Structures are given as C-alpha cells and as structure tokens.
Amino acid sequence: MNGENQIQKAYESILSQDFEKAIEWFEKAIAAEPNNAAYHYKLSITYARSNKLSSAIEHASIAAQLEEENEAHRYHLQVLHARELVEKAQRQLSTQTEHAERAIFLLKEAIVLDPLAIEAYLILGEVFAFRNDYGRAYQTVMEAIRLEPNHELAKQQAARYQQKMNNRY
Known part of the structure; x- marks a missing residue:
C-alpha cells in the first residue's frame, strides 16, 4: 500500500488552509511508506509553516538521512x-x-x-x-x-x- 492517496488529501487540506488536517494526512502517508523521504520532507515543510519547528526538524532530518544525496532535503x-x-x-x-x-x-x-x-x-x-x-x-x-x-x-x-x-x- 502506498501513501499517494493520503498525499493528495494532504494537499487538498493545504489548499483549504487546514494545516492540522494536512499534517494528519502526511503522517498517514508516512505510516504507509515510512521510508519515503519525500513524504517526510513535505510533512516537515507543513510543520515549519505551522511553527512546529522541532517536528519540522525531526522529519527534515529523516528525509535527509533517507536520501543523503538530495540537496533540497539537506538545504x-x-x-x-x-x-x-x-x-x-x-x-x-x-x-x-x-x-x-x-x-x-x-x-x-x-x-x-x-x-x-x-x-x-x-x-x-x-x-x-x-x-x-x-x-x-x-x-x-x-x-x-x-x-x-x-x-x-x-x-x-x-x-x-x-x-x-x-x-x-
């Protein structure tokens, strides 16, 4: 099972300005695919925009570890x-x-x-x-x-x- 449906729901929540719901959907996507660096990265961005810096750093770190060569994640x-x-x-x-x-x-x-x-x-x-x-x-x-x-x-x-x-x- 992949997390693409949850990612789509997360984006819909973002478009509706419901960042808490977006966070929930990103977390569900990560539960479906825990080693998907892109999901951790996207969740990190949403946490950062919601001023939840420690959670943003946690997921950005995971994304950077999962894809060490990805400059966007490191930056x-x-x-x-x-x-x-x-x-x-x-x-x-x-x-x-x-x-x-x-x-x-x-x-x-x-x-x-x-x-x-x-x-x-x-x-x-x-x-x-x-x-x-x-x-x-x-x-x-x-x-x-x-x-x-x-x-x-x-x-x-x-x-x-x-x-x-x-x-x-």
Missing part, C-alpha cells in the same frame, strides 16, 4: 536549523541581555547555515546596537538590505544606526 534542514538558532538567540536576549555574546554567536551561526535569513541579520544588528557598536549594526543591516532591498524594517534600522554613528562624530 531545508539547514534552513530549519538556522531558524532554530535565531529562536534560541531571541530567547537568550529576552532573558539575559547581558549575555549578548552567546546571542551573537547563535545568530552568526544561523547566517552561516542560511545566508538569506533576513531576521537573523536584523536581530544581530539590534544586538550590536544594544552594545553601542553602531558601525557593526549598520553593516549587518546593510547586508540584509543587499539581500532584500525593499525590506522596510531593515531600511529603518540602517537609518537609525547611521544617525547614531553620525551623532558620535
């Missing part, structure tokens, strides 16, 4: 790990702002894993600004702007950091 897993690091950095900053070094490390690691993680650049800029290192804050958000030129928050942060640098001199 998706990297992006999820980057997102996990950004979340850890945010938690670190919300509870212990005096330990910004750990957050900086996590955010830089997130950027290595996913160089397109705009949120990581913006938060890293905020951390540098918090430490009154406006030059690095500005450079960091300018990298975000280079990646996404119309990102309004990044442009606002860049202007604010540039103003702070100008006020120092």
